[in-house]
Amino acid sequence: MFRSKYRYVFVILLAAYSLVNILWVVGDKLFEFSVPTSFLFLLLLQVIIVTWELNRLVENNLHKLRGLAGEKIHPLVILFLLSQLNAVIAALTGLGTAYIALGHDSAWSIEHYKLMVAFAFRVNLFLNCINAIYFFLQKSRDAEVRAEQFKKDSIEARFEALRNQINPHFLFNCLNALSNLVYKDADTSARFIAQLSNVYxxxxxxxxRKIVSLQEELEFIDSYVYLLKIRFGENISISKHITTDADKFxxxxxxxxxxxxxxxxxNIVSGKSPLRINITSMNGSxxxxNNLQEKKVKEASAYVGLKNIKKRYEFLSTKPVEITKTKNEFIVKVPLVQVDHT
Structure with a gap:
């Protein structure tokens, strides 16, 4: 809120409201000398501006302050605590301006200081309350936007997954491989049909479903890999090394x-350049x-599937999907999700 482009309009309105409030309850009479109304307004305006701008300075550096204070402390708590010091500074500047401008150097008193600090604290408390409301409203709006985006991404991911999974070319290749098997090896063709059935x-x-157990996914992959091995033979190698408890993730x-x-x-998949894919688990991921041997002619999809996976995991895990491309290898690290059943 303190960074709003309309902040000075709000400051002027708050100063005007404070002036009317003070004049209504004859608060200006608490000073031992006469204070012109116009000067009182400017004095209130100064205190509010100093309080606001100091709070804005703190808000702009909250990420650094949270690093020093600890991530567990809510940013509003840090802002409110530091804003108390800002209010004291604003009160001192206002009081100094009043006595210098009005020429009452001999009239400094603890009561005057208390009055100015009390006003600064009231203003600061009001601003922090409004800021807290603004903060949580903004969080609520962001959550709604993220929820809508999640729905959109989920639909896009589902269609992309279906486009890749129930791919006509994939089905055609499977049926073509099956037609070659039927007359050569009845047992293998029967198993092929069973594995194809498992996949679909x-x-x-x-x-x-948003998530499935890792065990279910791995069992599905066994069937899927079987189909790929029939199709590509020794041109592809897919290995698994899973040390994670697949039922818990x-x-x-x-x-x-x-x-x-x-x-x-x-990537190229051939006898001269076999594709090697390794699936491993470690530390909750x-x-x-795979070895990198990219095709000369790029696919039109431009890694849309990877982008959708990354977006889906933004909502499923606090850890991001990590994609690493080296000279010889392409690596995707996906966080595993733990579900609390309590």
């Missing part, structure tokens, strides 16, 4: 599948890494 059953089952549905699909989509 999981995709349909998880469409409306959760993940957004089909996250691993989208990352594997992303690696296949943007799961990592999908």
């Amino acid at each position: 059953r999981y995709l349909l089952y998880s469409q409306e 959760h993940i957004a549905p089909a996250t691993l599948q989208m990352l594997i699909e992303n690696a296949i989509k943007h 799961i990592t999908v890494a």
Whole structure:
């Protein structure tokens, strides 16, 4: 609030209100000398401006002050505590101006100081109350905007996931591989059909869910990897090393599948240049890494799937999705989600 572009309009209105209030209760008579009304207004205006601007200075540096005081302390508490000192400074400047301008050097008294400090504290308390209301209203509006954005991103992510997952080309390739298997190996073709069924059953089952257990996701990936191995053979290698308790952690549905699909989509997969994908878990996160051998002709999607995964995890975890691209490797680190069932 203190950074509002309309702050000086608010300051003038508050000074005018304070003047009317003081004159109404004959507060100006508390001084032992006559105070012109115009000067009293300017004096009140000065105290309010100094209080406001000092509070604005504190507000602008709250991120630094929170680093010193500790992240657990609410920013409004830090602002209010420091604003008390600002009020004292504003009162001293106002009192000094009054006695210098009016020429009452001999009339300094503790009562006059108390009057000015009391006024500064009242103004400061009022400003902090208004600022707190503004702060929480802004937080509420931001939460509403974020909620709407989350809905939009979720819908976009769902369509992107479906576009990647229930991909006509993927289904065509699976059916094409199956047609070659049917006459060569009946047992393998039967297992292929079972694994394909598992993949689509999981995709349909998880469409409306925000998160699934890591164990469910890994079981789905086993079926998905089986289909890829039939399709690409030795041209692709996908390994898993999971040390995390898969039943206790959760993940957004089909996250691993989208990352594997992303690696296949943007890299060469051939006998001369086999694609190696490693899935590992450590310290509350799961990592999908692949050797980097990018196609010369880029896919039109421009990593839309990765962008959607990052947006989804902004709402699922306080930890971000980390994407690292080196000369020889592309790595995506996804935070795992713990659900409190108590």
